[in-house]
Amino acid sequence: MNPKVVGISGPLKGSVLPLPEGEASIGRDSSNDLWVTDPSLSRRHCALVRNGDQIILRDLESRNGTILNSVPVAEQQLQHGDQISLGDSIVVFLTKDDPSQFTRSRVQLTDTADIADTSLLLRQEDSVYLHSERLAEMPASARLTRDLNSLLKISTAIGSIRDLESLQWQLLGFIFDVVPADRGAVLVCDTPEEFAAAYAWDRVLGPGHPVPVSRTIIRRVFNERAGIVVSDSINAEALESIPTLSDLQVRSLLCVPLLTDKKVIGAIYLDSRTDNQVFDENHLQVMTAVAGISSLAVDNVRHWERLQQENQDLRAEMDFEHNMVGNSPAMREVYEFVRRVAPTDATVLIYGESGTGKELVARALHRNSSRAENAFIAINCAAIAETLLESELFGHERGAFTGAATQKKGKIEIAEGGTLFLDEISELAPSLQAKLLRVLQEREFERVGGTRSFKLDVRVIAATNRDLQEAINASKFRADLFYRLNVVGITMPPLRDRRDDIPVLADHFISKASRKCKTRTKPLSGDALACLMSHDWPGNVRELENAIERAMVLGVSDMILPDDLPDGMLEAGANTSGAGPQYLGTIKETKKALVLQALQQANGNYIDAAKILGMHPNSLLRLIRNLDLKAARAWISSGPRQ
Secondary structure, three states: OOOEEEEEEHHHOOOEEEOOOEEEEEEOOOOOOEEOOOOOOOOOOEEEEEEOOEEEEEEOOOOOOEEEOOEEEOEEEOOOOOEEEEOOEEEEEEOOOOHHHHOOEOEEEEOOOOOOOOOEEEOHHHOOOOOHHHHHHOOOOHHHHHHHHHHHHHHHHHOOOOOHHHHHHHHHHHHHHHOOOOEEEEEEEEEOOEEEEEEEEEOOOOOOOOEEEEHHHHHHHHHHOOEEEEOOOOOOHHHOOOHHHHOOOOOEEEEEEEEOOOOEEEEEEEEEOOOOOOOOHHHHHHHHHHHHHHHHHHHHHHHHHHHHHHHHHHHHHOOOOOOOOOOOHHHHHHHHHHHHHOOOOOOEEEEOOOOOOHHHHHHHHHHOOOOOOOOEEEEEOOOOOHHHHHHHHHEEOOOOOOOOOOOEEOHHHHOOOOEEEEEOHHHOOHHHHHHHHHHHHHOEEEOEOOOOEEEOOOEEEEEEOOOHHHHHHOOOOOHHHHHHHOOEEEEOOOHHHOHHHHHHHHHHHHHHHHHHHOOOOOOEOHHHHHHHHHOOOOOHHHHHHHHHHHHHHHOOOOOEOHHHOOOOOOOHHHHHHOOOHHHHHHHHHHHHHHHHHHHHHOOOOHHHHHHHHOOOHHHHHHHHHHOOOHHHHHHHHHOOOO
């Protein structure tokens, strides 16, 4: 016996939890054996306790309750095939591999004869259970009490569900407790010809067996906007010739519409095949009330799904959120890449020189994805020692190593449901490369010092400024990890290849530096811009930002001048006019001569020399440094005077 629970719908769909001896918990917190970030789940929602072949389901005082086969339970022994509702998810308990447990029953539409003469109609406005004044006139009975309790249980249970498939299944389970049906289907549709969602269940034959549904009945329910019950279809002459009903010995049919204020949005369809389970008018009354309660829940879920889809569509259509600056052809290609890749969960590898904005692209991919409301966790693989990086990434258990006094969650675990950005991935140690490969392949990990594997739902984005192919050839990087990371790749353009963006970037960094340094903004002079446009920018955008901030802090005039820029940029502006080395050299020597002459006249006093030149003293000091005249100034200040 290898018992386990398997998620079949909702956020836990596809999850598998083997049940060893002892207790296994399910909930929203990552410390549980099976967990998912579903707000409908409590942090510790329920536990599955195994003692040999006996498995007990125990609710842990959860907020929304634990529902076993449509019945809320506090503690109950499980049987093979039991289905457990947890928040927006449904899991099935299995003691053996049974493929049928994962096969949904499909709806099999068929046309039947007209049932106008053999059926009973009931509209919502005539329902006793939906009108308190009529309900008060009914005599008290055990059946009335049971039906009212069932309606209260249904309205309480389905109101917070945000997954349509889970809503349909749980609703069908509750209905089977109210009406003695053998088969049922919850159909969500705008017309009786095409269903947007259909969930069916055969309680006798089990999952995987088709449930026949009369299209004729569905059409009439839509047209009449009323519920229908056929109490004895076998004896109804109009239906005797219908093979799909007579062959299956269908005894009763019941169908009620799901109504909103404006239209029919679906139907609940039930049938019975036994003589002692014939539907009557009271069943129709109860099911009309169930449909009235369920219609609002179904409409809310569909509205929720439409809003989510509209949100994604609007994000795609509008100028997506990002912090990148520039409109050059190279940057437009980057923006288009982000628009196309962000909505997916594909792993992305970003190439580019240092300072080109790789992390900005990673953040843009996250902010424009469905994970935007969850965490974006960035970690620089080159900035943390190898001995600490493993714990930083994967976390550790208490006592895993000296100093591990408490349990710690790693960056990967904190990023659950969001995005993990691994910068400088080429610096990752070989041992950690193997562990990261397992995370990407299996979507699970173990904490340092731990033995339990945790399932993981995280998008991985990596970045590097090195050629990983060369690192693979040098046996410094795993080829299999490279192929896992390089699902979708992009190379960020260096600043020298997008010079058209320099003026816009400069203005952006001037405003940013002004806010940061609490100084007023100032424009770039034409000569200073020429210097920026001609520089090679080995440090890319980061170097430009630093140059602008330096100019804002040190500059004393009303605009940024070439002299305010870092060393090495002052003479670059002349390149834009096509000037040759001889011309540039002449300008430099002329500046030197003027500065030396002023210093000599001022006896080496730079403040007086600045007055002679009509410059600010700070600007003269920078010019002396840039022209390499420090030694000459010192000699003039201390040397013999003629």
